[in-house]
Amino acid sequence: MPNEDAHALIGQRVRECRRYRGLTLQQLADRAGLSKGFLSLVENGKRRLDNIGHITAIADALEVSPTELTGQPYPPMDPTQSQAHASLTAIRLALMDVSCGDPFEQTTPRPLPLLRDAVTEANQLYHACDYATLGSRLPRLIRELHAAIDQSIGAERAEAIRLAIHAYHPACTLLLKYLGVPDLAWIAVTHVERLVRQLDDPLYHALHAHARAHVxxxxxxHEARQKALVFARQAADELAPHTANPDALALLGELNLLAATTLSTLRNPQDAADHLAIATDIATHTGETTSLYLNFGPTNVGIHRVSTAVELRDGGKAVEIAQRERADLFAIPSINSVGRQATYFADLGRGLAQMGRRDQEALRALRTAERLAPQRIRTNPMVREVVAHMLRRARREAGGRELRGMAYRMGIAGRRSDLF
Structure with a gap:
């Protein structure tokens, strides 16, 4: 299939894939469960395709990966992003190395207390969205942790296994997710599965299910999202009897948030609202936590309420919730808040864009998200689609300079014809 230009809107890729498959618009509409008129607007760049549910329905109908339509992974546009993507080769080799159980070179691990500190720092870097630094450190950390497991016995070995699981999730799996390489993230998840089998601990089995569902x-x-929902719900059911453990209670809240997110992409607002309600109730008991490096609490619930509304294309509700949650969002510790704040402003911008005639407000929110976490926001396919669509409308307007700049940094606009 011909590779699409990085500047293309998702709709342009839909047209290319549809023609490659030899389908008419009506045939694609019938297969995807969408209207012919909607798809025509999408293909002609007159309607945004910034909804995961619609993208995956079209991808399934075209028998392609959703990334074929979103264009991921994106070519990096600045040195920091380049460094993050440059680390993928080393991470891939480390994952392959520990898979075969026969390291390419002998690894001498640091003592467990130092490895514990390194795992904590890796997860802090993830939450701070410093993907370049995190990516450069993960290969050594992965190898050292597996070496520590091989060279330890008893309680020390069990601790090394737990540390390795925490290095893989969230730091490694979600880093790879945000860099647009879910296949590598899945390899990391298979390592987590092998590790949790060595622990008789329902908490870590549920954590593995959380990682698997995320990827x-x-x-x-569509089929993958259905499986994600099954894993999240099953893990929640199995974890429920163990919630006297504060970490288990926080993880149960995270699993309900993940189920709500998945249901919103499956266009099931009522069930999504039910899971959000459960998570809200759990958060009243946990408060803000850093359990299992997932950082569950009222703030995370609020952010998921915004993102769920955006995914259900209720921009007005998303903006209303976002404005109500903003004060609490900025009360959390800064080391953990960067990724959350960036997500908040990205979803606020998407919600404003859905409302129409609020592009300037949407742009301000998206620019704030970009300043907070450029390595995450510039590779977010939904944000890129919104920016690309807004760029079409603003290309010849005097007020479009800020938007053109953001589009350029995201790799959406790089040719003279795109900028003027």
Whole structure:
């Protein structure tokens, strides 16, 4: 299939894939369960395709990966992003190395207390969206942790296994997810599965299910999202009897948030609202936590309420919730808040864009998200689609300079014809 230009809107890729498959618009509409008129607007750049559910329905109908339509992974546009993507080769080799159980070179691990500190720092870097630094450190950390497991016995070995699981999730799996390589994230998840089998601990089995569901959700296909929902719900059911453990209670809240997110992409608002309600109730008991490096609490619930409304294309509700949650969002510790704040402003911008005639407000929110976490926001396919669509309208307007700049940094506009 011909590779699409990085400047293309998702709709242009839909047209290319449809023609490659030899389908008419009506045939694609019938297969995807969408209207012919809607798809025509999408293909002609007159309607945004910034909804995961619609993208995956079209991808399934065209028998392609959703990333074929979103264009991921995107070519990096600045040195920091380049460094993050440059680390993928080393991470891939480390994952392959520990898979075969026969390291390419002998690894001498640091003592467990130092490895514990390194795992904590890796997860802090993830939450701070410093993907370049995190990516450069993960290969050594992965190898050292597996070496520590091989060279330890008893309680020390069990601790090394737990540390390795925490290095993989969230730091490694979600880094790879945000860099647009879910296949590598899935390899990391298979390592987590092998590790949790060595622990008789329902908490870590549920954590593995959380990682697996996250990666399946990022893969995008309808079947994968259905599986993600099953894993999240099953893990929640199995974890429920163990919630006297504060970490288990917080993880149960995260699993309900993940189920709500998945249901919103499956266009099931009522069930999504039910899971959000459960998570809200759990958050009243946990408060803000850093359990299992997932950082569950009222703030995370509020952010998921915004993102769920955006995914259900209720921009007005998303903006209303976002404005109500903003004060609490900025009360959390800064080391953990960067990724959350960036997500908040990105979803606020998307919600404003959905409302129409609020592009300037949407742009301000998206620019704030970009300043907070450029390595995450510039590779977010939904944000890129919104920016690309807004760029078409603003290309010849005097007020479009800020938008053109953001589009350029995202790799959406790089040719003279795109900028003027």
């Amino acid at each position: 399946l959700l990022s893969a995008g296909a």
